[in-house]
Amino acid sequence: MLTAPNSNPQTILSSKPNIDSQSTQPTFAPHATPGKETAIVPLIVGGGPCGLLAAATLHQNGIPCVLLEQARDTTSDPSRAYPITVIQRSRNFLSHLPLLLDALCSKGNVLNDKQRQIVEEDGTVNRIATWGKRTHEPSMSFLRGHLVQTLRDYVQDHCPSVSSYYGYRGIQLQFDDEGIIVQTSADDSKLMFRANILIVCEGRNSTTVHQLRIEEEAGLVNTTSGFNYIKKNSATSSLLRKTIITSPNFTKRFFPDESYPGRITLYGSTKGRTSNRVFSMSAFRLPLGHEELQFRSIASIVLHQDHALWQVDSPRKLYEFVQENFPHTNVTDLIDDFSVKQFLEARTSQYGPVRAIRSLTGTATKSGDGIIVMGDAAHSFPPDLGQGLCAAWEDDSPSWRGILLHSVQA
Template sequence: MLVNLTNRAMALLLAGMLLMSNGDIPGCSSVTALALSQSSVSAVHRRNVVVVGGGPVGLATALTLSRPPHSCNVTVLERTDGDTSVATYNPARSYLYNINPRGLRWVDSVPEVATKLDDRGVVVRGGFGRFCIVPADPSVAIPEPTGVTVAGSPPKSQKRNTRATPSISKSVWIPRHQMVELLQECCEEQLYNDSKGVGSIQVCMGKEVASMVDTAETALPESQKGPSITVHCRDGSMYGADLVVAADGIDSAVRAQLRDPAQSESWLASKARSFVVRRYRSPATGLKLKALQLPPNFTMIDHDGTLVTTQAQNLYSIRGTNQGTRDFASLGLLPMKDPDMVRPANIITRPDHELWKLADGSAVKAWFQSNWPRLNWDEMVDDKEWERFVQAKTTTFPYCQYVPGSVVVAPNESAGVVLVGDACHAFPPDIGQGINAGLQDVVALDLALQDREIDLCQDSVPPSWSPSASAPTLGQGLLRYQRNRRAEHGALIRLARFGSPYQYRQPWIRDRIGRVCWSANVAFRLLLNKATFGWVPPAAILLAQNVNLSYRQVMRRADTTARVLQSTVLAAVAWLLVRKFSLL
């Protein structure tokens, strides 16, 4: 009775403080802070989770773990200061996501996210949208945009996980900052949800993680223990947690802590070797990207002098006239839902490209004018944008990398740390799986903590919010997650290395030779696939479009074809040698 009265008094005190401060808690959104005063007293007995990283995967994790059957109290720590959606928008990068059924599996499990995503994104069915390659020569007509599908639909007789390669049934294009914004809205709206068993979500900005400390008191009974991990931020704030989720990207501070020699006496560093990053180079590693902001619905000059107006929801690749190894470039534009929104035009090329050496806006403008004569640069882009483009830092495509370990668990299995998204796997964006693989991690973590089978196929049953009959310990759930994701992440990185690394038309001579060889390999495998009525699998990048296959299954089938071809070649060479020497 005394405990209940104390808890109720603390809640009323916090509510009064919030009312006196107009709902503001330093570093937290006001809506989130207000919800803390409205949380149920029983929430003090819920598991505390700290999610490091306020990007799409981090916010998705917060939504999942705060809902039944987990019902955790979640604190999201984002190192960028200011509003989440604004702070994470960089016009020089202008990332756009293509969320396919691998990622939509998580989206569909949260109805409000699915509704907002369909409303704000470009929904494409049966492929990736309408695509137009604009020729560099102004005397050549601009073709009409056509639909893009990577693979055809399978025969009706072939079911899930067969050798068929169905095309993607639905995907959604959306800019990264809009994805972050809608997820943050869902986190805030959940705070007003009257459903029982829903935990709280607190989003704190400007919180850069400095260290993690094991604060578990193993001598105390479980009912008297506080949070087992304390996360220290550089501004002096501290957050207690039973579970820390690292969703803080390729340079994860949490992952670094798990390898910190200062933690050698703690269970937090007990698996330090498994968090050593394994890096592999692909033909896309090291490429540099910048985006120039073009006006919405800009026009291009057609072969007959008429103007062709671009459409916001179409994809465009505008070829340049330069064809050298250090001056070739194309402009790439991805679909946007809002027809009045500026169009980011991406330039992706090698780091020794002459464009990166230009030091002022007027020089860059002159270079664009000579390379893309179809566009009226005087009217489209002002001097301020040219200077911004010059001053902006380029984004460098990373190595294909992952860590073998994705969890570390306390000896009593009551606490742990888990990695999701880019914190445990990262690669260039060639295969379009970054956001989708991250959201699959969230689904796998959800199912593992429920002690359910981790099946991420498109037509498998979505995660249920009903509690399982015998929930595992936190440690058991985390270890199940690691067993499932370790092989998946390794296969994902192999797919990233060999899937489609030449799509940026890298201009070096070796790149052009590699692109020809890669294209021949894909064409030959596709021909065998058609000739054998699907018994010989096509190339890995085509298999990846079959969302009913895991990454392990994709690479296993691609490797099977490779081994068959190698064996056939060796057998043919052996036969020729035997025949030659027998004739002698």
């Protein structure tokens, strides 16, 4: 098992300007020194669309990160040559990254958004939906490898706060009171990082996911709140409690009580083998160290079927409860029990999850240590381990920092 070195964390800064960020102060990439521990904020494992978008999102919000990728060229892999659709609602995010938007528009194939399969209340897909196509903002289709290359070019050229390492061969993890120590080999060197959050965006059969399973079995990784089935009627899809995989120390500090009243529940869609499912995720106050920061919620949708849990009897009272108890929470959408069908129709697809990455910034900047599992790896964990952070929603407000993706078959 990996042990922490005695040397002080070091960060070497690059000097490229931050082009797309709205911040007036440039941010820079942390670079690892072989054999020494490098202090970083998040560490992203996996250089697919999910990992690259996570890196771009963190950079756009002024958060340096390290990105570990397996290969520089993914366009020649025939096993990964399936199409991915960037849907038009993602423009609310892409408008904050104009250079990326221009690159995608120049290389993507425009789709007819009027033909889209949807998920019914019971999780089956059996009809076509009309999405109300906006001709000036069409959806775009890419082969996965070409989308990855477009995103990688953007990150390399315009995201100096992202430091990429290629050819990594597995990771080793150790948890302590200060975060997560990560050791790996990349670019023919042994590297060591101290991360306050690990964002896993790899496939279900990856060595990183295998390592997480080993850590979980050893009791070094657990979930913030566990998974319980939420009470549901027979007409709706399975509703699963969603959470973030974290170290025991994180759980003690930020979620000491299973019935902690600060829990806010989000709903999103996730890809199942037989049908899409709808899960919920808990958001809560995240103090940093011994001081509680001003809470900017990672929540934009508040929903819970069991109103008795909140001691309220209507969605409106639930909204008032959240506003009264958590005045810094930004509630942009409130869905009651009767809106599940509309929610599914608007936010799920047959072949893959609708993903939103907005939560990364709130978690990465406010939490101590933790692991978020995203992308294909998110769906490899059974309910008792977690199935990833893939919340699905859209938000038309200027503060939106998410991007929505879903995969489609040829």
